[in-house]
Amino acid sequence: MTSDKQVLNSSLDKVMLINNLCKSFGDRHILINFNLELIRGESVVVLGKSGSGKSVLIKCVIGLLRPDKGSIKIFGKNIPDLNHDELDQVRAKIGFLFQSNALYDSMTVRENLEFPLRRHWIEVSQEEVDKMVEDALEDVGLRHTIDMMPVELSGGMRKRVALARTLILKPEIILYDEPTTGLDTITSKEIIELMIEIQEKYNTSSLIISHDMNCVRMASDRVVMLMDGRCYANDTYENLIKSEDPKIKMFFE
Amino acid sequence: MSLRSDFTAFLNGNGELFSFSLRFFRHGLNPPFEFAEFIKQCYVIGYKSLPLIGLTAFIMGIVLTMQLRPSMADYGVESQLPAIVAIAVVREVGPVITALIFAGKIGSSIGAELGSMKVTEQIDAMEVSGTNPFKYLVVTRVLACTLMLPVLVMLGDAISLYGAYLGVNIHTNTSFNLFWTQVFDNLVFGDVLPAFIKSFFFGFAVGIIGCYKGYNSSRGTEGVGLSANSAVVVSSVMIFIIDLLAVQVTNIFDY
CATH class of the missing domain: 3.40.50.300 (P-loop containing nucleotide triphosphate hydrolases)
Structure with a gap:
């Protein structure tokens, strides 16, 4: 805030x-x-x-x-x-965090985050994409999930990954x-704190x-x-x- | 009253499907094209279906031969068994059975996949990400179905004839060369071409109906199941309707 x-x-x-x-x-x-x-x-x-x-x-x-x-x-x-x-x-x-997270089930976390990048910024190199994906996941504290599938993540983790995907294009x-x-009360509180942290950082x-x-x-x-x-x-x-x-x-x- | 509303709903459904098909051509013919996704779908829809199509075609070849043999023996034309089986497989049984199995495997999977993407807002997320979801999801899948089914039909026919060779040899001792000579001596261009052409239409029908049902899915997870189910039912019926039309057209050209 x-x-x-x-x-x-x-x-x-x-x-x-x-x-x-x-x-x-x-x-x-x-x-x-x-x-x-x-x-x-x-x-x-x-x-x-x-x-x-x-x-x-x-x-x-x-x-x-x-x-x-x-x-x-x-x-x-x-x-x-x-x-x-x-x-x-x-x-x-503009970043959009969907109510259902809307992570693409058939893609890994990395591919989910790469998708909007590849679509909006076609000229970006693979090294830059990798760096941006890793940074976005670092922001939500889920760097280790990069090669996992959405189905392997908990509800709170999916919400964080979805948030990382909205962050990847550095939205205003x-x-x-x-x-x-x-989400349960504790996870809800964590997500809200993360939202506030992101708003202050960017x-x-x-x-x-x-x-x-x-x-x-x-x-x-x-x-x-x-x-x-x-x-x-x-x-x-x-x-x-x-x-x-x-x-x-x-x-x- | 119920019959009337059912009939109206049926006509509306057909109108929407037609409009969805027109949208496919409008989006499909205009660049940019989603080549990477199209190739991926060709792999998933074509290559990954081959084991199932191959197995069923092989069994179909054996069974068809064994079912035909007694009747042909009664008429004293058992020696013509390879020729009759080849014509039946190439002209009708191969394309239709392959298309029906394809509808069961691919039509349902497309219906369920797109339906689940719709109800979990993945299609909306794609649009927000600067992607035309119709082009990315529908055009690629329909094109892959249209192009892969004829390939699968050709491969299925060939595998089926190998099954037929085994079926013939269960009761008689026919050499490999004799069997294939009889097959190719009796097959003409007019047997292969109409069957090949109608396979494109079968593939298009399975793809467009699966995508239409999935893309217009509603009512949550229950809707996903309904989409998958109706994708198979409607595309199976459509395969027979196309087959009926194809045989009429084939007869006009005297094939």
């Missing part, structure tokens, strides 16, 4: 700006005029109940889903307007989709989707509460916990 001072200093540098985002599936309105901004070096947690549209939001941000209306500007570029190549260029600056923004889901901005209150408390500079498709509250964890609003209190009880 970055200090308040750091966030204040870089307050003008908005890396992500979401305006009036709407997304529906048939008659189900998932996101209704949703707004959010993310400042360089900041960590924002989007908090909401299961099925509230958090994952839809993050998939719209990375361009996996196309919003019905509204804009998602990342580094000044509106994601829904970009063509495939332009979108790939923006995606190269990291999107976390429920990073602690399915000065990345983080957009974290979660309903884990430990994650919200430890990793957030700011919390955005998503309720019925809209942004219900947008404040720090410390302020929200003092709120008397019953809908907000419900999350902190």
Whole structure:
């Protein structure tokens, strides 16, 4: 977690700006005029109940889903307007940690980490690739798993390897989709600490989707509460916990 | 009412499969091409299927010969056994049985693999990593199936005829040279070519249906099982439909 001072200093540098985002599936309105901004070096947690549209939001941000209306500007570029190549260029600056980790089962840990590198940076040499893979695994403390298959790793290790894969391209923004889901309390805490450590080391901005209150408390500079498709509250964890609003209190009880 | 909705769902499914096939041609013809993945898939789909195809073809050759022999002996044409078996294997039994086994092994494995990748977000992860997952996963597998099945059919036919040679020799003493002379004297170009051509269509059907079922998998792990299962069932039915059409076309050209 970055200090308040750091966030204040870089307050003008908005890396992500979401305006009036709407997304529906048939008659189900998932996101209704949703707004959010993310400042360089900041960590924002989007908090909401299961099925509230958090994952839809993050998939719209990375361009996996196309919003019905509204804009998602990342580094000044509106994601829904970009063509495939332009979108790939923006995606190269964004890391995405999937809820299910999404490690490729048929590839070793090394190949999993090499995959995005080879795809985005075609001209990079094998020596450089090896060094980057080893460094990324070193960052998550799993250098020894380099030649293992994902199936041989525990849940927490898989999450760390997935995090290493998001780090390999040195992203400026990291999107976390429920990073602690399915993990025990101790492993969850380790993953959250690792996320904070990575953010401080690389000065990345983080957009974290979660309903884990430990994650919200430890990793957030700011919390955005998503309720019925809209942004219900947008404040720090410390302020929200003092709120008397019953809908907000419900999350902190 | 249920019958009507089932029929509508059937037509919708066919429409989606057709649209998926068009997407294959659109992506497959436009560079960049995923050569490394294509070669890997050729190895997995072609080479790794050879032992199973070879074994079943060998057994099929023996069994077909032994089943035909009594009837042919009754008509006094037992000496024509190698010729009849060769024509049956090359024109029909070889391509269809090989394609059905191929559908069981490869169609189900593609359906399950892509289905599991879909439900565990691996396909999304691929897209985020700057890769066109359709090109990387679907185009390579469908092309590998289309090109490898004809090769497997040819090899399977040859192995089957070796089985037939063994089958003939269980009851009679036929020399190796005599057997193969009878086989090649009675096989004509018109027996081999239509069978070879239809194998490409069989391969394409197995590949595209396996990929379609896997790529559109839903409902978690249950959906993965359903994708694998329906990939085999639909591609097996499709093999017979293509075979029926192929024989009509072959007859038009008088082969």
